[in-house]
Amino acid sequence: MDAGVARLKRILHGVDGVSFSSQEYIHLYTTIFNMCTQKPPHDYSKQLYERYKKTLEDYIKSTVLPSMKEKHGEFLLRELVQRWKNHKVMVRWLSRFFHYLDRYYVSRKLLLPLKELGTTCFHDLIFSELKTTLAAIIIDMVDHERDGQRIDRALVKDVLDIYVEIGRGSMTVYEQDFEEAFCKGTADYYSKKAQTWMLEDSCAEYMFKAEECLQKEKERVAHYLHSTTEPKLLLETLSELISKRAEQILNKENSGCRVLLLDGKTEDLSRMYRLFSKMDGGLSQVSQIFKEHINEEGMSLIKHVTDAANSRKTERKEVAGSQEQDFVRKAIELHQKHLTYITNCFQNQTAFHKALKEAFELFCNKDVAGCSSAESLAAFCDNILRKGGSEKLSDEAVEETLDKVVNILTYISDKDLFVEFHRKKLGKRLLFDRSANNDHELSLLSKLKQYFGGQFTSKMEGMLTxxxxxxxxxxxxxxxxxxxxxxxxxxxLSVTVLTTGFWPSYKTFNINLPTEMIKCVELYKNFYNENQKHRKLNWIYSMGSCNIIARFEARPVELIVTTYQAALLLLFNEADRLSYSDIVTQLNLPDDDAVRLLHSLSCAKYKILDKEPSNRTISPSDMFQFNDKFTDKMRRIKVPLPPTDEKKKVIEDVNKDRRFSIDASIVRIMKSRKVMSHQQLVTECVEQLSRMFKPDIKIIKRRIEDLISREYLERDLETANTYRYLA
Known part of the structure; x- marks a missing residue:
């Protein structure tokens, strides 16, 4: 047997050819078989097993280990690979010779199989001595490769495969003797690199390098590392390059996340998303900055509009209107820009949609130049849908813009206020034929209905009908x-009959109309009553308009005036001069309306009437007469009334409707629940109503008290802060 082992050693050293002959193999196998099959005390199985192990150990100690200790660096790795190949050949041949021993004695005694015993010998005698050195050499080689140098990847792979093979089906040796040290070395390498790059590079450049490193580490695993290393390696790389420096990266001066958003760097933002999505909580950090940035942009926009309005107080109303339009337009652009970021850069991730919503809700519900966002949006829609509006858009552009307006409206808490302002403006467009396109009006209502429900648009749909x-x-x-x-x-004569419940309430009173108008009114009443006998007409002259011919000395001019203005001017067909009191008495006008009418005809741009004294203030002692000398280059002019502030009335109407809505919500909730605590009732009421407006808790409390006084509810006598529904 010793001769066989000696022959095997010579084969490994390339002295005696490459293999055993058949006769040599059969002779050795038979010898060992006979030694194992004799009866005690001539059974040498135990001695053979021990001799097998000692033979391997002696060979490793006398030949392999000395040759390994003489080598360094890559030469050591090459020697290791060669010695491992030789060792596997030796173990394979010896295992064949000792096959009978392996089958019977080893299995019966529950000993290590011969192949595993051979592997264990190599691990205990070689790896235990050199594992620290081997790992350090490989780590050093990988670091060189990371720095751009070429290394022998095949050699590294062969060495790492030895770690896996020695583990005998377990990754413990690979993980403990190499992977742990390698991951720590990776962390050290990228920690130093990150410190340097953070000082030298911009945020975009740093992220580019970080992503490139992650990709190269992934490729490195494919080339020579075990696949189980990939998640750990990428985690260490990501941790050092991104996780530990997330705040520094995102807030890097002059190049961080806010700057990328401001400059529209979509490629860099996409890379930021990819990197930060790999780490726990990374996207929440990015989305928080995204939200703060949008809010800062929105507040800056509000400040810009407010400052512009304040700087031109002399033209306040006209300028305020244009500034409101500018605010809505820029808010839409701001929303579209950041929505594009979410779609193209942030992969429609929910956290960013939520951030966008919260940011817009923060600044969109603030007043802008004295106007609420609800009012500004309604004015913007009016400008798009009205004839002669400043927004000259194609049909496709109008549709697209209306979609964007509705998107902004979703962030407004006082949606009912928008409805009332929009309804008021829609009424004027429809009544005075100022709507540019009926299809666009219907389209906007359709969009509003889709987002907010039929209750939101039912009255306005009735107006169009x-x-x-x-x-x-x-x-x-x-x-x-x-x-x-x-x-x-x-x-x-043209008359528009409206359904009272659909339209905004309009101011009206019984003015004394001229005879010509009275006859027209009576004629229409007769016509209407023939078809609608059970309905009563309520005439709103304040919304009417007239075209009258004024015959001045220079030439006749057609005047477009309101019904009230026409009635006042027609008085001068019967009298040359009239006092303020004469006009008020004959028309049966309230003083406020009389002042507005007379101011528009005698003190404004078109002085159809002469006033004595000739100042810009209307007083009860004034005298008026028709101005024969009036001239104008136009043959047809519109004489406007001084604008009135309708905002106050709209807000009053909305507040009144809100009280009814709160009452209805409370009763509806209590009717279904019968008994509820105060806090539960308030919470559910707020939840129900928040779709249209954000109710004030104090008002809800007052409405509860009012419903108790009207015996819809009662307080529970036994339980504090609890209400009962009274059927």
Missing amino acids: DIATARERQTKFEAYMDPWPESCPRVD
């Missing part, structure tokens, strides 16, 4: 008036 019906009725009325009654002077 009223106008369509009124046009059909007007055609019938014109046919009814033909032929025109001889008793009535020829006057073109």
